[in-house]
Amino acid sequence: MLRTLDLAVRFGGHRAVDGVSCHFRQGEVTAIVGPNGAGKTTLFNLISGQVRASAGRIELLGEDITRLSVAARARRGIGRGFQQTSLFPNLTVRENVRLAVQARQRKGGRMLRRADADRKVLAAADSVLGQVRLAPQQHRLASELSHCNQRKLDIAVLMALEPRVFMFDEPTAGMSADEAPGVLDLIDGLRRDRNRCVLLVEHKLDVIRALADRVVVLQDGRCVADGTPAMVMESAAVQAAYMGQELADG
Numbered sequence: 001m002l003r004t005l006d007l008a009v010r011f012g013g014h015r016a017v018d019g020v021s022c023h024f025r026q027g028e029v030t031a032i033v034g035p036n037g038a039g040k041t042t043l044f045n046l047i048s049g050q051v052r053a054s055a056g057r058i059e060l061l062g063e064d065i066t067r068l069s070v071a072a073r074a075r076r077g078i079g080r081g082f083q084q085t086s087l088f089p090n091l092t093v094r095e096n097v098r099l100a101v102q103a104r105q106r107k108g109g110r111m112l113r114r115a116d117a118d119r120k121v122l123a124a125a126d127s128v129l130g131q132v133r134l135a136p137q138q139h140r141l142a143s144e145l146s147h148c149n150q151r152k153l154d155i156a157v158l159m160a161l162e163p164r165v166f167m168f169d170e171p172t173a174g175m176s177a178d179e180a181p182g183v184l185d186l187i188d189g190l191r192r193d194r195n196r197c198v199l200l201v202e203h204k205l206d207v208i209r210a211l212a213d214r215v216v217v218l219q220d221g222r223c224v225a226d227g228t229p230a231m232v233m234e235s236a237a238v239q240a241a242y243m244g245q246e247l248a249d250g
């Protein structure tokens with residue numbers, strides 16, 4: 001579905017991402033792990049287009065998207081969660097999802113009679129709200145939701161846009177232990193649609209074990225391991241680079 005080829009970016013003299021070649025398959029959740037400063041967020045920024053590559057390529061379904069804008073990549077199916085601009089704080093939960101469904105339908109170029117179109121938009125919005133279990137809060141303003149429910153709404157908006165690739169950078173950051181599972185369940189549920197591909201930056205080993213089909217380990221901007229969670233966690237390089245410390249903590 002998505003792959004990077006020798007992808008690199010420098011900030012000044014510093015190689016934040018340094019020749020990363022990896023692929024992300026549909027129907028899979030890939031966890032991207034590594035120490036602080038390893039380049040995980042920068043890799044996400046390169047894929048979604050916030051940062052332009054100094055070298056290398058990014059391909060989505062075989063098409064070169066390396067030079068495309070953020071908006072053009074989003075139209076082709078790159079969906080990144082938890083971006084500051086994705087929610088309208090002064091609209092209700094349902095309105096936020098409805099606008100995303102409308103944006104999606106416009107992109108699809110469907111020409112429906114107004115009443116039919118409105119009915120379909122609302123039905124689709126309500127379906128997504130049900131899936132993320134925010135129906136009870138649908139008439140609240142987005143700004144009134146808890147941090148955790150705002151994250152769920154963000155996922156709902158992303159689902160309504162129907163991207164092919166879902167990207168989440170530390171989705172449970174700032175959440176309490178009882179809030180995190182609700183958000184992780186939603187991410188886990190995304191894999192039910194086999195056409196989707198999920199990229200997840202995540203630190204917690206139990207979350208990686210539960211959610212990830214594959215783990216890519218970054219260190220100093222390089223990919224140092226890539227495999228199933230079990231394979232990667234056994235690897236000596238990974239233990240040394242990163243997991244040893246996490247295993248000790250856990």
Ligand SMILES: Nc1ncnc2c1ncn2[C@@H]1O[C@H](COP(=O)(O)OP(=O)(O)O)[C@@H](O)[C@H]1O
Binds near residue numbers: 038
């Ligand atoms: N916009 C930027 N300008 C300069 N340096 C940056 C920028 N973004 C990230 N970096 C640097 O690139 C490296 C990787 O950062 P980052 O991708 O945020 O790491 P991670 O998400 O793995 O913790 C770090 O050394 C960071 O300071």
Ligand SMILES: [Mg+2]
Binds near residue numbers: 040041042
């Ligand atoms: Mg980061």
